[in-house]
Amino acid sequence: MEMQARVGRLLFKNPVLTASGTFGYGREAAELYDLSLLGGVMVKGVSRDPWPGNGPIRIARIPGGMLNAIGLQNPGLRHFLEVDLPFLRHYDTQVIVNVVGHDEAGFVDVVRGVHGQPGVAGIELNISCPNVADGLLFSQDPDRAGRLVGLVRQETSLPLIVKLSPNVTDPVEIGAACQAAGADALSAINTVIGMAIDVERRRPVIGIGSAGISGPALKPVALRIVYDLARKLDIPVIGIGGIESGRDALEYLMAGARAVAVGTAVFRDPLAPPRIVAELARELAAQGFAAVDEAWAAANPEARRRQSR
Amino acid sequence: MEMQARVGRLLFKNPVLTASGTFGYGREAAELYDLSLLGGVMVKGVSRDPWPGNGPIRIARIPGGMLNAIGLQNPGLRHFLEVDLPFLRHYDTQVIVNVVGHDEAGFVDVVRGVHGQPGVAGIELNISCPNVADGLLFSQDPDRAGRLVGLVRQETSLPLIVKLSPNVTDPVEIGAACQAAGADALSAINTVIGMAIDVERRRPVIGIGSAGISGPALKPVALRIVYDLARKLDIPVIGIGGIESGRDALEYLMAGARAVAVGTAVFRDPLAPPRIVAELARELAAQGFAAVDEAWAAANPEARRRQSR
Amino acid sequence: MRPREIRVVERLQPAPDCVELVCEFPEDEGPQSGQFYMLSVGDGRDTYLPRPFSFYRVFSPRRLSFLFRVVGPGTRFLAGLRPRDRLQAMGPLGRGFPLPDGPERAVLVAGGVGVPPLWSLARSLLGLGCEVTALLGARTRSAVLGRPELEALGIQVLTATDDGSMGHRGPVTELLGGIEADGLYACGPEGMLRAVRDIAAARPLPRTYLALEAAMACGYGICLGCAVERAQPDPALGAYGTYARVCREGPVFRWDEVRI
């Protein structure tokens, strides 16, 4: 099976990545399996300065998934460059740095700091975290999204992926603005905003109130957004949301994703990412494909037509 | 237990209604239990002319729920007035007529036809169906939503409920526009757009491609929207989404809903609505409440503060 | 139609991936052949909705069985049930096979797991003095379902398999070539039903009935999920009449009532 996956300028040995925030910076997963088995890794969001994250409770269980409101707790750019990136360089996998900021300068500073560092394959701009104040600012308005991408674009020639929010009226409009401003690829999706109520304590379960939904419950939402992005835009998409099997990954490829990232599933099965690589190879064969590329948009005729033009 | 629930001018004997489209016009449910047990019923969307609905496949199973793309198949206003409404008049429950249209005139004509008919307690404007062309037109733009509500408002003094879509950047903005235009209440939420892929057939499972997500998977999305509407606006809200137990209903009341409607759960348990009425009474007692009113917004301090002003 | 709890009393395994659950109902049941029940299939992530199943054999007024192949989470759950386990059943639902007014030459055609609604039909037809023949089709020998059970009723059973490992090699509908029939009753995959419909049109054989399947959420008529296109919409219904509900107007339709 030809497992190579191309996402614009990015070439992955297979189309299975780990999603940001469910992999840390790789240290814990590396205790469990060889990270070189993965197509790529998207690290936990990195901000210029260390961020504390939100107070507890940060997590709740919901039907078919979970809520999280971590609030992007992270040790900051310097720690990432000095401690985490050197660790990840030991592995033969593509490292995508997930970047967060409270404002444009915050994003730009991290991108500047990451640019030119050996071992960084690309950047993912997280403009879609629902769990920090202003976290969705740049993902809900095409002009602001485009402006931010444009600013970042000036700072780096690295492949630039923009992570979209499902909490918008029209994700395609935002995606188009990112593309126009110079993004190389889109990743879809970040979490949907949700809430759980603790009846006994008479308050939301999550400390800050609302939080992001992830896990299998998210898959239908994400599949539809990936499908729409692929059929309406000419920019490669990385599919994210509720992927827990090779079959799920194949559904995303068929919907129009060029690669996928595995998130919440690693909480249920820490070995999920390498398992999904193996399962996907079998699923592709079972459906008569000889290469990942062949499955692309197999269920999305408009996307295929668009590409063949 | 004092079960009465007030939603603006509407008074329900208890806060449990059936959601639109999962109850037909009551005939099938009436074979199973006495509809007079219900606080109210929201009937399947009624359009001016009969609508065919979408071609198959209209339904798919997803984690924690289902997808549907019925496309508002319904026999039209005349059939409703001549056949369905007379049937419902036999029961001591509040009948809310769910109204749909392709354009403003379509909505207005149905409201005109329904106004003044005995046995209609209120109108629910379904501006949020994701499964017909233009179905979301009026729910994704505050100006259009407000205009439509204003036009309809001129036609009827009946309590007017507007059903909101979760497929927007800011549901509160739309809700505020509806309130300003004269809506008496909001119902939240209609389905979230989603998709399932059939790997073997290499196409979306649903005939028209995307469809609406309902069931338990929707509950966290809906709870958060209800919570936000209740804390930011001064208009009563009916909570809808994944309710399948008295406990779920109580969560909605605590989040800030004045009443709830039960949808997809009736597919799993046809007796769910009357069961939930009974369960809710027990849950309220277990949490130390003596009346439905007391539980209102118990988990939403901002909403309570707003009301006490 | 009503929901109630039923109890598994016996679990049979007529083929490697097929299970027959004999269930005890709380009261006497008298479903029509071709009617079905919505069975609860657990509390799992992918089993929120109940699943439709025709009843299969009738052992007593309170004892019916269900026969199914394990194809997904719902049937996997059912296959894991054991005697004394309980489940919810809503039914009987839909419109079954209409019986002829008097004796006729009746031919039943089943493909795949199509035999369930036909077993009790065969019994009823025999009771009316009909001459009954059953044609069973499957991929391969081990997948042919219901043969001994139908033969036990004393009717003629012919088989067809794709690989020729049992009976005729080829589609089961090819067996119809040499058979005289007044009434034709079919249940199976869509392709097979289409072939039966074409034969009904060509002979013509007006008393041909097809038991359809469709994705279902409720099974009792309120979700409108199980649409099938009507061949001749009722003009009184306008555009509303474009589709019929498989769960309520069906699952059994006369061959010319629907477009499949």
Next chain:
Amino acid sequence: MRPREIRVVERLQPAPDCVELVCEFPEDEGPQSGQFYMLSVGDGRDTYLPRPFSFYRVFSPRRLSFLFRVVGPGTRFLAGLRPRDRLQAMGPLGRGFPLPDGPERAVLVAGGVGVPPLWSLARSLLGLGCEVTALLGARTRSAVLGRPELEALGIQVLTATDDGSMGHRGPVTELLGGIEADGLYACGPEGMLRAVRDIAAARPLPRTYLALEAAMACGYGICLGCAVERAQPDPALGAYGTYARVCREGPVFRWDEVRI
């Protein structure tokens, strides 16, 4: 730490709503008292995430047990397991109780289902020559867990119940009043842990350790879901150091390391 399949070999029911599952691990385990495992709890709608459980008794290097009260869907699933059933276990996880350098007077305090991490701790402390006393608190007599199991180790066990139906009437921490201790090891509800912390501060009793709980998604440090506020953040970490992970830096903390 690694994920693997374990097998239930025995199911005990020490109290009406409590179950102890004795499990066989594929290889020798040597967890520290206070460490825990993430156990898979089925494939249900509300059981996507695994649930954290301390190991309880150690019967052999491959045979550990888990003790829990049924409080929700996860524990309901576990309570339904029977000998020979399999489940996934990820662990051992976290940092357990630090042992003293030599013999000491050790007092263990458990509230509710707090006894699991303390049973093996008692054994280890006895091995070091410590004098071990266990204080068990619960709502009522039937909810007192672990008494015979701890007594079987040969240590003194005192009890306290809210309703006075067994031992002292009142909070278990009131028993600490009359007891001399060099080391204090506590596991139980938040209110109890706070009371223990206050006693540690007042006496003072520096060797006081608390086993915390927190909502967890992963249990192995990658989700950052299990935050607890640090009392003295490491200045080198900046704002990042505001919170510690209960699953990685804990679940056992010295009383003055965290704000609870």
